[in-house]
Amino acid sequence: FCGECAKACAFNAIAIIPATKTARVFDDLCHGCGVCQHICPVEQAIIERKREIGRIRIGTCGSTGFVEGRLNIGIPSAVPLISHVASTAINSSKIVILDSSPGTSCNMVESVRRSDFTILITEPTPFGLHDLELAVQVVKEMGKPCGIIINKSRGHDQSVEELCKTQNLPVLQKIPYNLDIQRAYATGIPLIDILPEMRTSLSNLIEKIIQANEKI
Numbered sequence: 001f002c003g004e005c006a007k008a009c010a011f012n013a014i015a016i017i018p019a020t021k022t023a024r025v026f027d028d029l030c031h032g033c034g035v036c037q038h039i040c041p042v043e044q045a046i047i048e049r050k051r052e053i054g055r056i057r058i059g060t061c062g063s064t065g066f067v068e069g070r071l072n073i074g075i076p077s078a079v080p081l082i083s084h085v086a087s088t089a090i091n092s093s094k095i096v097i098l099d100s101s102p103g104t105s106c107n108m109v110e111s112v113r114r115s116d117f118t119i120l121i122t123e124p125t126p127f128g129l130h131d132l133e134l135a136v137q138v139v140k141e142m143g144k145p146c147g148i149i150i151n152k153s154r155g156h157d158q159s160v161e162e163l164c165k166t167q168n169l170p171v172l173q174k175i176p177y178n179l180d181i182q183r184a185y186a187t188g189i190p191l192i193d194i195l196p197e198m199r200t201s202l203s204n205l206i207e208k209i210i211q212a213n214e215k216i
C-alpha cells in the first residue's frame with residue numbers, strides 16, 4: 001500500500017488508500033502496460049491476470065490471407081487486441097498490411113509501431129490537412145518512414161502537396177473524387193472495378209513504397 005503503482009499508472013487505473021489499506025483496480029482504465037508490476041517494490045504484490053477483451057478471426061480471400069480483430073462491447077482500449085492481430089499476421093506472411101483507425105490515438109500508434117513503412121491517407125480539406133500534420137508528427141517521432149495517399153482528389157491538392165514537400169514526404173497515389181466510387185464502396189465493390197485504369201498504378205504501389213523507402 002505504498003502507492004508507487006498508482007503514481008506510476010498513466011491511466012489512473014489504480015487507487016490506493018493507505019489509511020484503510022485498500023486497493024482498487026479499474027479494469028476499464030487499465031491498458032495492460034505492466035508498469036505497475038514492474039515498479040512495485042514488493043515481490044508478487046501485483047499479479048497480472050488474463051481477461052478476454054475480444055476475438056481474432058483468421059481466413060483467406062483467394063490467395064490473400066487476413067486476420068481480423070473484434071473488440072468486445074464495452075472494452076475501452078483495443079491496443080492489446082491490435083497487438084495480437086499484428087503479431088499473428090506478421091508471423092504468417094512476408095508482406096503484411098496493417099489497417100489502422102484514423103487519427104493519432106493509441107490504436108494508430110500500436111499499428112505503426114510494427115511497420116516498416118507507413119501509408120498516411122488524407123483528404124485535401126482543412127480538417128484532413130490538420131489531421132495529417134498531427135499524424136506525420138507522430139510517425140516521424142517514432143522514426144518510421146512514410147508516404148501519402150490523397151483520397152477524394154479534385155486536382156487542387158496544393159495544401160497537402162506543400163506539406164509533403166516541406167516534410168520531404170512522397171505522394172504515392174491520388175484517388176479521384178468520384179460519386180461512382182462512393183456508391184460502389186457502400187455495396188462492397190472494389191475501386192478497380194469502377195476505375196480499371198487505376199489497376200496498374202495501385203499494383204505498382206509496393207514498388208513505389210520500396211523506392212520511397214530507399215530515398216528516405
